[in-house]
Each structure stands twice: as structure tokens, then as C-alpha cells.
Amino acid sequence: MRLWLLAERYAVCTAPHPLAPGPGALAAVLRDADGCTWVGPEAAAPQAATCRGGWRVLAVEGPLDFGLTGVLAALTAPLAEAEEPVFALSTWSTDFLLVPAERLEAARAALTAAGHVLTDAEDAG
Secondary structure, three states: OEEEEEEEEEEEEEEOOOOOOOOOOOOEEEEEOOEEEEEEEHHHOOOOOEEEEEEEEEEEOOOOOOOOOOHHHHHHHHHHHOOOOOEEEEOOOOEEEEEEHHHHHHHHHHHHHOOOEEEEHHHHO
């Protein structure tokens, strides 16, 4: 699969109250019984939330058909084997993997060894 590395650093935040989506190529707000999770560019992270920044985003080239199976498994298995942490999100059209910035090169190596192609989004031009 082809993945695009987004240029910005991202944050994953949590708060007990609703949060508004932020700007950027990826912005997500999820709510469960424990509160609200926000994902977006680090620079736009909500100040009233507890945040963990320093994530880099790998976007799967899409759109992906809803009938496809095993997409996330094919991407997360080599990362798990290499003991690389990952935070995954899916949208209507594609999947996203967030990896810690300090582990990006190791994650890139694991995914490339598994046959995936990673390209900087800036190079898409």
C-alpha cells in the first residue's frame, strides 16, 4: 500500500467535555463513556484538554472501498512485530496511522520492509 506522510506534527488530546474539531489535513473528535478524544495539528491542540503531542501521520492512499478487508491489519502487523506504537483512525475514505515522531524512521523501515511505500505528502506536488 502507498502511505503519505503528512508534514505537520499532530496531538492526541482528551477532555471530559465536548471538543470542537480542529483544522488540518486530519481532524477528528471521538466521544465515548470516558470523555472526548481530539486529534489534530499540534499547534491547534485545545488548551483545556490533556494532550500528548509529537505524532506523525501516515495517510493510506485512498479512497478505500468499504468492502476491503485487512487494510489496518496489513499495516499494523509489521509495526507490532517491530514493537512500534501506533494510534489508528479511519474516515469514510481512508485510514490513518499516527506514530510517535521519535519512532518515525523505525516505523518507516518496518512498513517498507513489509512492502509498503511511504512518500512525503510534500513530494506529491
